[in-house]
Amino acid sequence: MPLPALRDAVRRLARYLFGDFGLYRVFSFDLDRSAPPPVEPGAKGWRFAEVTGEEVERAKAPEISREAWYGGADSRGFAIFVEGQIVALQWFWFGERYKNDYGFWPLREDEAESRQLVTVPAMRGKGLATALKALSAHAMRERGFTRLISRVWHNNHASIAVNHKDGWREIAIVIEVRPLNRGRIRQWILRRRPVD
Numbered sequence: 001m002p003l004p005a006l007r008d009a010v011r012r013l014a015r016y017l018f019g020d021f022g023l024y025r026v027f028s029f030d031l032d033r034s035a036p037p038p039v040e041p042g043a044k045g046w047r048f049a050e051v052t053g054e055e056v057e058r059a060k061a062p063e064i065s066r067e068a069w070y071g072g073a074d075s076r077g078f079a080i081f082v083e084g085q086i087v088a089l090q091w092f093w094f095g096e097r098y099k100n101d102y103g104f105w106p107l108r109e110d111e112a113e114s115r116q117l118v119t120v121p122a123m124r125g126k127g128l129a130t131a132l133k134a135l136s137a138h139a140m141r142e143r144g145f146t147r148l149i150s151r152v153w154h155n156n157h158a159s160i161a162v163n164h165k166d167g168w169r170e171i172a173i174v175i176e177v178r179p180l181n182r183g184r185i186r187q188w189i190l191r192r193r194p195v196d
Contacts, residue, residue: 025160026105026173059085063119088118088132150163
């Protein structure tokens with residue numbers, strides 16, 4: 001059997017046995033109470049602001065508007081606007097919203113998960129995601145949060161790079177499987193670094 005065909009057969013067998021699977025890198029960011037905003041908002045012709053799901057739903061870019069469902073109770077959204085349009089969007093979940101959507105990591109009341117970060121294709125590569133993640137972390141600190149967690153697909157190199165650039169610490173690898181696509185998800189957390 002040729003190597004590509006063998007590789008495909010092994011993948012199909014693994015999918016059958018383990019069902020949907022996830023392999024994630026987990027990052028943590030402690031919010032320092034004394035730190036100033038890490039980026040000067042608006043310094044490069046854009047504006048940073050908190051947004052609601054309704055505002056996101058009205059966005060012109062489909063990559064942004066389809067993310068409106070992340071809004072609602074126990075969520076916070078932040079965006080970068082260029083010429084009045086949202087070009088980068090960051091959501092955080094916490095509290096019941098986080099717990100009810102299979103909270104993969106135990107969070108205290110003053111912690112939140114960086115749930116979704118997206119930039120419109122025409123604006124990628126300009127550092128907007130890095131600036132947005134830094135500014136939104138500062139905004140979450142101002143709203144009383146002390147730590148943020150981010151779960152990133154193991155080979156999403158762009159998101160991993162944003163976390164590293166903004167000073168997030170990689171703390172674990174999480175493996176999730178749903179055997180035979182039935183029943184509940186089984187999860188293994190391989191901790192690399194302790195989290196207080």
